[in-house]
Amino acid sequence: MRPPRTPSVETRLKAILTAIAIALTGLTVGTALTQGFMERTAEARLMLDTARSAASGLEASQAEPLLESLRPFWKEVPPDHGGETVRSADGRTWRFALDRARIWNALVYRQRYVLVVGLIGLLVAVELAVFLAYSLTRPMKLLAWGCEQMRTGRWVRLPSLSRTPYEIEALNEAFNGMVEDLKRWQDFQKQAARVERLAALGSVAAAVAHEVKNPLASMRIHLDLLKGRLPEGEKESVAILGTELDRLNQTVSQLLSYARPRPPLFGPFEARELLGWIASMTATPCRLAGVMQSWSAEEGCPPLWGDEQQLKQVLLNLVLNAIGAQPDGGSVTLAARGEGRFVSISVADKGPGIPPGLLERIFDPFFTTRPEGTGLGLSIVHRIVEGHGGRIDVETSERGTVFTLALPAAPLGKKES
């Protein structure tokens, strides 16, 4: 965030509210003091006139105590200082001037609470300005922080602040909505880029595989022919050559099936049968790896609608991956249950899980973490499941991984067809 260069909302609000508070206090106190002074002056003049009129009929000695009553407002001044004159019947003259300082002091004393409350009002106005600014800048700060996070590639959601005005709440919601849309758009772009990449890769792979498959077949035939003619000592090398050729052939076949998958031959079949077949096929590798195997199909689980051979390939891939992920033993659990128009089949293991950074790439072709893997197994699984109009989800943690397939259930009446 950039450091602020111009006066902040708080400073501006403080200045405005302080000015208002000073003006109001000044006006109130000024009016009260001026009005008070005018009233006191008028009262003083009335007192003086009354005293003057009374003194004019009295001897000087009798007028003296009377003139004492003028003291709160008037002070006696020497004759050459001007002022108001009071004369007694026997001709003695006094001169009085208005004691403004005394009047002011008395007025200020009387208005002292107003003045102090004005001061408190000023402070309260400043505190209010501060809180007003806080309530405005707090969401703004969060919004700026959210934008900053977005800029650095972190998706954030702004929390809703308690008791914020609805306008700011709307701003927050708009920001959060924008973040969600952008995230969806980014996911879509990633998906589109992946599809594009896979399509290009598929075309190249198909061409290469086609060119490699025929020479491979020929090599295999000639190797079998050679095998009978070679002395006993050389046969081991030929057997290794044969194994490697088979591996190469399998990779090429996988590449071809990935690049040019045959369209699924849809038909109904029972999930229970599928799971049973998989369990029997993988019993030996499980035993060898010390992995406990179990499977279950929910009572009343609807039949699947798909290509049985392709889905066997899918589950076989997933179970073999699960066994490979638990070299020190563990368990593989297969389960099937109906979910509306879909059948959900899960393959769960208790391996170490997939690191979060790799999760996005596991369905990419040629992506593998195992040295002997081709990196095509899960790509083919993904393509077949998508070809069936299904969905594949992965949940992974340090306690294990669960692949869940959502495959179409056979429509009613199709079971027997």
Next chain:
Amino acid sequence: MPVLLLQILVFGAYTLALVFLAGEAFNWKEDRRLFYVGGNRITLVPMVGTFVATWMSAASVLGYTMWLYADGYVAFTGSVNGWLIGLVLMPFIVRKLRVSRALSLPQWLGETFGDPRLRSLSALALLGAYTFYMVIQFRAFGTIVASLLDIKILVASALVYLFVLYTTFGGLPSVARSDTLNLSLIVGGVTLAAATLLGKAGSLGAVHAALAERAPGMLHPWTEGWSPLVTTLMMLSWGLGVAANPQYAIRLLSARTTRDAYNTLALSSLIIGLIYAGLTVLGLSAFVLLPNVSAASDELAFTRLFSAVLPPVPAIGLFLAVLAAAVSTANSQLLLAACSLCYDLSPREGRNRGDLVTEDRFLFRNRIAIAAIATATLILSQFRMPGVLLIGRYSWTVVAICFFLPLYVIRNPRPRGLFVPLSAALLLHLFLTVFIRLLPELALLPALALEGLLYFRPWRKQP
């Protein structure tokens, strides 16, 4: 101009200066480190400002001057001398503190001894101690302003409440800025008043001569009521209390560099010395000019005395200095009390800052706590609690028990080894002050001794 109007205008000017010089209460880029320790980058001038202004509390300005007015130089021996001992000790903890990146002293204590219980216990002690100590500041401010303007103490205390609230909301940066203003007012007010009074009394020599004639006991460092032993023990206790007080230690932690921390201590000692010299002149000269002024409280006596012996402008300057001292100490203590409550006593608050949302919520809670503690203090300051000053002295000594040994004596902390000694020391202090009726300062020494004994256990054979 009427003196009353002049006083109100001066308070108004102080208010405006505070509002616009203390800066913003809510920093755009704030986090807990900035809020509590100024991001550990407070520069020398505000550091000196906040250190000295926090040092000069209303209780010490007013209490020391009136003690001096009543008893003479024994006030210096018993209080200022001890405080200065604390100041002399402080350089020894600068490096130790700055190695840690803690945000509070309880956190430092808990982490140094690897014992979260220590953090909670010391934070609880700080929360209580500072809340009650603030009552004294509020009360002093309220009494003086109420007496000057002839208004109710509640109305006058509302002013200090708002001043303190406003300056503390921005955390240490705002406190430091306002403290710099407060320090200039304290130095200006005390110097002007002292110079005026010295002019009226003649000179310091003339003051001493008058004292030698009228009250020679005032020139002696000990009095009959305060024997040399008691005075020395008091002095020592005050010294240990100041040396271990987190409100100074946290400032040393907040300095931009270690060098700045040392320079702060050096410059501050000069300014503090100047202020105490001014207060000494004030107390002694006032006695010479107008002895035997007494009132129901020290605050009232102070107001009456200096309203009588000083002309209006220097008198207002002096009163403003006391008010500035009250505000500057109270806001510092309020911040530390809120830190103890929201940071040290909240087990979920980690040491590191979270993202902006977490920080924003955390600081919001702090501001709520600041408002709540200040309001509680305002309410407490309206009760005529017996011995408010005594509670302040309790606070001071409890804080010393919590922090003196770990800060100054223990070199190689033993994990989880301090909790029992510290708890035992606090209990002993409580027993000695409540049941034996010993002065809190005197009870501090055996409590510290017990804490040290239980921690080091000299009777055990070393492996």
